[in-house]
Amino acid sequence: MKRNWSFFSIVNYIVLAVVAFSMIYPFIYILAYSLNDGKDSMLGAIYFLPRKFTLENYAQVFDNERIWRAYGITIMRTLIGTFLHVLLCTLMAYALSKRTLPGRTFFTFYIFLPTIFSAGFIPYFITLQKLHLINSFWVYVLPLLYNFMHIVILRTFLQGIPEELEESARIDGYSDFQIFLRIILPLSGPVLATISLFIGVAHWNDWFSGAYYVSDKNLIPVQTLLQEMLTEAESLSNSMQRAAQQGGQTVGGMSGAGATPESLRMALLVITVFPILCIYPFLQRFFVKGVMIGSVKG
Template identity: 35%
Template sequence: MAPGATQTSPAGTGDRPRRRTVRTPGQWAVDVGIVVVLTALALATLYPFLYELTISLSSTAETQQAGLHILPRHPTFAAWQAVLHSSGIVRAYGNTILRTVAGTAISLVLTAMMAYPLAQRTFPHRRSINFLLLLSLLFSGGFIPLFLLVKNIGLLDSRWSLILPGAVGAMNVILMRNFFQAIPAELTEAARVDGASEMRILFRIVLPLSKPVLAVIGLWTALANWNAWFDALLYINDPNKQVLQMFIRNTVVTQQDPLLTGIDTTLQQPPSGQSLGAAAVMIATLPIIALYPFLQKYFAQGILLGSVKG
């Protein structure tokens, strides 16, 4: 029998014959190789997260030992308690949550208001604006002009400096525009005949039908705002307005704003600085990990519909 041929097995009276595909050793080898490679990549991706979790739950003596750290031998929550009792990280957490929620909401509204007219074929100068939008993906002014712009409009040391400069992204506009173009034009035309304004059409008809792409762009924007720290380094000088990632950077890299204020000094074995940094990283990562499964069902659908249609 030829490799990969289909073999028909005998069946009883009145039953359909069952077909069984004969796999060659080469096909089995390819499948095994793919499984091994994907398993290795999954473990390589999972290990840094598991390492940080293990270090955050380890004692000072365990963190100083060399080798792989997979599971803590004597788990302790001293580092987690110290981080959660630190007033600095609580304030930074609040600033990051405020930035993420406000930044994501403002970004979605502004992106939709820019993508909707570009999705209308009767919009004047539509091609020129789309060309400029694509051009901005290839060239940018750089950090110095952006810093001067933020300074000249009076946003330095303001929370708005972390939200407004990156509120509208060219890629997000293109993705949402393509999704809007896939919505049947008969819906918007019927609304115009009934006397609905363009803003009413956008917020009452188009956006309710665009939940997949809104979820995708919202997820991307929320992740970007949650993990951002460089703009806070440039624009924010007030320690009361620092975001969580900047706080962790100062703690782990430059050893500023230490988390030792939340540690009970009477403890015989207080957590090490490495455990404190790992606990802070885990606390900063867990909200995004908890949020992602709720938006994952929209992720692939939104990307495919927004990128293929148009």
């Protein structure tokens, strides 16, 4: 069937194509830069494809023990933090979805209050210090266990589940916890995937906690390491030049004549973003469905 193209449709597609290209191009540029020889990249004029292809940048990144350690910290905090966050927020949302819960209004207001008022950075830092979370792995996980908006989305979704399902389960002898595990969780797949994506990306992209709450270099995540590399470009470049004069060694135990601090940062940036880009397409259909259900029902 022949399609009739209107002027609006043509303009709409052109605008969307331009917007899509403006979002995709930075990734293309970073990938091309990371696959190009570092010294050759300093000449510029790299836009879509590497001019002098090499894998030396990635070889040096993967050969650095500090980066592997930081990557492991990021993966651990993302997996543990996402699991605990989704579990605890779902449990709280399930309880708050019951109109018969004693003190339901109080608990809702109690978790909502911190979203309006904040004591500030210094009191927050002192609180973490008193809880012995400073310079600890758990400073990445515990402060992000709850999020009011995630609880609201989950509660709204759970309120849309027919009560008859729970009543029939209770007739069969199920306890509240059994109902939660065997009925509520299986039916909540889309919204759980949505919340997992929200908090997972937040954990993966967080560099602030590692920069301000952790001084042990063995505990910093890869995003904090990347941030340090981005803010210390001049120092890295000078160190690389001095190391090259002394025998070809570069910063952090990395070696190679063609790599530069900028090319190494680009390679690390690609490695950092790549897992999220791989996971997101598989969760996208759940993401859209979960957001729509959580925002419309209730």
